[in-house]
Amino acid sequence: MIDVERLAAWLDESGLPGKGEPVEHHYISGGAQNEIYEIRRGELHCALRIPPATAPAARDEGILREWRITEALNGTDVPHTEAVAVCTDTAVLGRTFYLMEFVDGWSPMGTDGWPAPFDEDLTARRGLSYQLAEGIALLSRVDWRAKGLGDLGRPDGFHERQVDRWSRYLDRIKGRELPGFDVAAAWLRAHRPLDYVTGLMHGDYQFANVMYRHGAPARLAAIVDWEMGTVGDPKLDLAWMLRGWPEDTDAPEAATTLYVDLTGMPSRDQLVQHYAEVSGRQVDDMDYYDVLAQWKLAVVLEQGFQRAGDNEKLQAFGPLVLQLMRGAAELAETTRYGT
CATH class of the missing domain: 3.90.1200.10 (Aminoglycoside phosphotransferase (APH), C-terminal lobe)
Structure with a gap:
């Protein structure tokens, strides 16, 4: 599980919407590679992608790789989740993670x-x-x-x-x-x-x-x-x-x-x-x-x-x-x- 208090503090520092409001989170899916959570806070509605605590350290580099591609797709005509923010400070949630748009759709x-x-x-x-x-x-x-x-x-x-x-x-x-x-x-x-x-x-x-x-x-x-x-x-x-x-x-x-x-x-x-x-x-x-x-x-x-x-x-x-x-x-x- 993610540390909601630490996440809230980081969201405040990042200047994202919903400052001071409670963070609602919901576990969506996960495995050996990554876990995904739905995050709501005021007007902020996004997905948080993070390696599990047991994943090898190299997964943090993989998360950054994913973030770079996701961010690069912003402004293109490629259907993608809009990049929101990334955190490389492992003191926040223990691993590198990023936030992306929460997509209303089906898999x-x-x-x-x-x-x-x-x-x-x-x-x-x-x-x-x-x-x-x-x-x-x-x-x-x-x-x-x-x-x-x-x-x-x-x-x-x-x-x-x-x-x-x-x-x-x-x-x-x-x-x-x-x-x-x-x-x-x-x-x-x-x-x-x-x-x-x-x-x-x-x-x-x-x-x-x-x-x-x-x-x-x-x-x-x-x-x-x-x-x-x-x-x-x-x-x-x-x-x-x-x-x-x-x-x-x-x-x-x-x-x-x-x-x-x-x-x-x-x-x-x-x-x-x-x-x-x-x-x-x-x-x-x-x-x-x-x-x-x-x-x-x-x-x-x-x-x-x-x-x-x-x-x-x-x-x-x-x-x-x-x-x-x-x-x-x-x-x-x-x-x-x-x-």
């Missing part, structure tokens, strides 16, 4: 199925996917240099580093063979995108990390959870978003392919084209990004599987990793891109 992860009218109106539901693609298309257009994010990542050599970085990562956690790993890795080393236009990227872009406004038509309220945000190649965000997207969204399996029901959603090609129109980027080399996204995700999930123990959720990563790696290798062997 696909916080509902049991799509809420009305998206549960029955398939035309309205399609808009959820188009808005999802549009979010990162707008993000890719942000002038990250002008926003002071020139030192956020290492954009030079971004693609050259991917295979080496994640291969070393797998070597550290490896507990079994992953068929297809070498095939996909060799293909990625031998191929590069048609072009590489550096931009701001989310790093884990999917339905789980966005919020929507209530009601139709579908309107993206905010992209959230910027732990993996960096400056790199934004088209990897698009491939990440589309991994596992069913070929036929009218087929029965569309309801169970991912963690949300994709029945009636636009096709993968339609979403790629929408991204291209909004972002202004060419998308003729998406096979490269699809291989990279599946291959990278397989390695990331393998870590969870290797430390699963009795955790059934992490155990379930085992066959998924093999499926992803096999899919990456098969795509690498069959694509005509780069031939």
